[in-house]
Amino acid sequence: MAKAQLLIDLSALQANWRALDALSGPGTETGATVKADGYGLGAGRVAQALAAAGARRFFVALAEEGAAIRAALGAGPAIHVFGGHMAGDAATIAGADLIPMLNSAEQAARHLSSLPGHAYGVQLDTGMNRLGMEASDWAALRGDLLAGLCTMVMSHLACADEPDHPMNARQLAAFHAMTDGITIPRSLSATGGILLGRAYHFDITRPGIGLHGCRPFDTGAKPVRLSLPVVQVRDVGPGETVGYSNTFTANAPLRVATVAAGYADGILRTLSGKATLWHGATPCPLLGRVSMDLLTVDVTGLGHDPETLDLLGPHQDADQLADVAGTIGYEILTGLGARYARVYSD
Numbered sequence: 599m600a601k602a603q604l605l606i607d608l609s610a611l612q613a614n615w616r617a618l619d620a621l622s623g624p625g626t627e628t629g630a631t632v633k634a635d636g637y638g639l640g641a642g643r644v645a646q647a648l649a650a651a652g653a654r655r656f657f658v659a660l661a662e663e664g665a666a667i668r669a670a671l672g673a674g675p676a677i678h679v680f681g682g683h684m685a686g687d688a689a690t691i692a693g694a695d696l697i698p699m700l701n702s703a704e705q706a707a708r709h710l711s712s713l714p715g716h717a718y719g720v721q722l723d724t725g726m727n728r729l730g731m732e733a734s735d736w737a738a739l740r741g742d743l744l745a746g747l748c749t750m751v752m753s754h755l756a757c758a759d760e761p762d763h764p765m766n767a768r769q770l771a772a773f774h775a776m777t778d779g780i781t782i783p784r785s786l787s788a789t790g791g792i793l794l795g796r797a798y799h800f801d802i803t804r805p806g807i808g809l810h811g812c813r814p815f816d817t818g819a820k821p822v823r824l825s826l827p828v829v830q831v832r833d834v835g836p837g838e839t840v841g842y843s844n845t846f847t848a849n850a851p852l853r854v855a856t857v858a859a860g861y862a863d864g865i866l867r868t869l870s871g872k873a874t875l876w877h878g879a880t881p882c883p884l885l886g887r888v889s890m891d892l893l894t895v896d897v898t899g900l901g902h903d904p905e906t907l908d909l910l911g912p913h914q915d916a917d918q919l920a921d922v923a924g925t926i927g928y929e930i931l932t933g934l935g936a937r938y939a940r941v942y943s944d
């Protein structure tokens with residue numbers, strides 16, 4: 599096997615979706631956020647597995663992503679686009695039957711003029727200052743927008759992964775102030791908000807990272823194993839160096855494996871000299887720099903030459919690797935490279 603393999607357990611994803619669904623009451627519908635190619639795992643297969651588990655509503659960032667989900671799922675499930683209705687998107691939105699979450703007066707005007715009679719949602723800003731209409735825009739437009747084919751009103755929490763952060767209650771209050779009394783379904787929470795409790799659930803939730811068992815839902819199953827093939831193995835003597843810029847020097851005889859994946863595959867270069875790969879339950883330290891297509895790994899402790907080494911798996915999940923790299927599990931997953939063979943099991 600020449601290509602690195604990303605092994606994806608779809609039943610683990612489904613179990614996580616069910617567990618997140620069970621955290622909210624029967625009056626709350628649990629959707630699924632599958633932007634960025636389903637957090638790196640392949641949006642089509644991920645969406646199909648979640649639909650089979652019961653998800654009927656999907657969320658993506660861009661209209662093109664929505665079209666890919668529609669192609670995988672066929673007619674039926676609702677597909678919402680967080681980025682709203684951007685110039686040039688009308689044909690994609692209409693063709694794939696997507697629901698743009700309108701973020702501004704400009705987007706509302708664009709949507710209503712280019713696709714009259716086509717459903718939409720509205721995204722409100724409750725303090726994150728990233729996407730969504732501000733209270734003043736909403737006050738001016740809500741009468742017209744709610745009288746039309748509006749199917750959801752949503753906002754997004756900035757600090758939901760910190761349960762004690764006062765921003766959560768502030769945004770909740772702002773969302774109530776902007777939406778109480780409307781009869782259209784409301785959505786406020788992604789993974790973090792689901793864990794904040796019933797007050798944050800409203801009618802629809804939008805978990806993404808929790809489907810992958812990452813923080814803040816790190817009690818979930820871990821669906822991903824990243825298995826990298828060993829290209830060659832060599833002896834390195836004391837005083838010899840390994841990799842670019844000679845950043846590692848052996849101080850004892852070592853057995854060093856060269857593995858076929860690098861920063862072009864999303865293995866962050868900041869992991870140089872710090873990461874650990876695994877062979878079964880045995881840790882194998884990364885030596886020297888991460889190259890574009892290759893890693894060099896100390897396999898001395900194994901006592902034999904391995905055929906593969908794992909970067910992600912039961913002994914190291916995306917959050918743990920992210921801690922070493924100084925980032926978050928989201929970035930590790932969404933950076934998983936296009937060169938990996940994605941292999942699915944259920």
Ligand SMILES: *Cc1c(COP(=O)(O)O)cnc(C)c1O
Nearest residue numbers: 631754788789804805806807808
């Ligand atoms: C990415 C995103 C989500 C999913 O968030 P997770 O933290 O991955 O659960 C939900 N809603 C919006 C608006 C997002 O941008």
